[in-house]
Amino acid sequence: KAGVTQTPRYLIKTRGQQVTLSCSPISGHRSVSWYQQTPGQGLQFLFEYFSETQRNKGNFPGRFSGRQFSNSRSEMNVSTLELGDSALYLCASSWGWKETNRYGYTFGSGTRLTVV
Amino acid sequence: KNEVEQSPQNLTAQEGEFITINCSYSVGISALHWLQQHPGGGIVSLFMLSSGKKKHGRLIATINIQEKHSSLHITASHPRDSAVYICAAIKAAGNKLTFGGGTRVLVKP
Numbered sequence: 001k002a003g004v005t006q007t008p009r010y011l012i013k014t015r016g017q018q019v020t021l022s023c024s025p026i027s028g029h030r031s032v033s034w035y036q037q038t039p040g041q042g043l044q045f046l047f048e049y050f051s052e053t054q055r056n057k058g059n060f061p062g063r064f065s066g067r068q069f070s071n072s073r074s075e076m077n078v079s080t081l082e083l084g085d086s087a088l089y090l091c092a093s094s095w096g097w098k099e100t101n102r103y104g105y106t107f108g109s110g111t112r113l114t115v116v
Numbered sequence: 117k118n119e120v121e122q123s124p125q126n127l128t129a130q131e132g133e134f135i136t137i138n139c140s141y142s143v144g145i146s147a148l149h150w151l152q153q154h155p156g157g158g159i160v161s162l163f164m165l166s167s168g169k170k171k172h173g174r175l176i177a178t179i180n181i182q183e184k185h186s187s188l189h190i191t192a193s194h195p196r197d198s199a200v201y202i203c204a205a206i207k208a209a210g211n212k213l214t215f216g217g218g219t220r221v222l223v224k225p
Contacts, residue, residue: 035213037157
């Protein structure tokens with residue numbers, strides 16, 4: 001079966017611009033979570049969506065936002081980009097609340113964002 | 117102090133050697149992932165475990181819930197095992213993933 005698909009794979013943006021990243025989960029998975037990975041901070045949790053509702057949120061400024069559609073696909077948006085937003089953005093999907101403890105998460109390949 | 121700590125940060129081994137990576141956590145968890153990340157970024161889940169031990173090929177993962185500690189072992193290491201290994205705890209409250217800092221493993225031929 002298809003894995004978690006993230007698009008685009010690479011992106012170069014200019015400071016001040018905004019960007020939208022997409023994540024399509026494994027078919028049947030209803031939970032999608034987003035993570036930022038930088039050399040200095042490692043992997044950090046951004047937010048998680050389940051059935052179109054944000055369930056958890058990490059400690060990121062309001063410039064980082066997301067949403068989930070009825071088909072479980074999710075997008076994250078970063079507005080007013082800063083140089084420090086350059087990172088690998090990963091999404092992961094899972095079946096849902098209780099099932100996560102049994103089956104865990106499946107990760108996508110990530111979107112590498114460079115802000116210049 | 118981070119909620120999930122990994123050691124060592126870096127590890128260099130000769131091909132064939134036995135490798136151990138350790139992960140300690142300070143929060144209540146429902147399960148723990150061991151993840152592998154190769155250059156290029158994509159993350160692969162090697163194991164998810166909530167108790168005991170799991171084995172897949174040359175990889176073995178163990179977890180001791182009472183001691184809040186997990187280990188990943190690589191037997192008969194090979195250069196293709198060179199990667200960053202990350203432990204990620206699924207917190208009991210809220211199912212949120214919290215990551216260790218990663219262990220960069222280099223296996224030399």
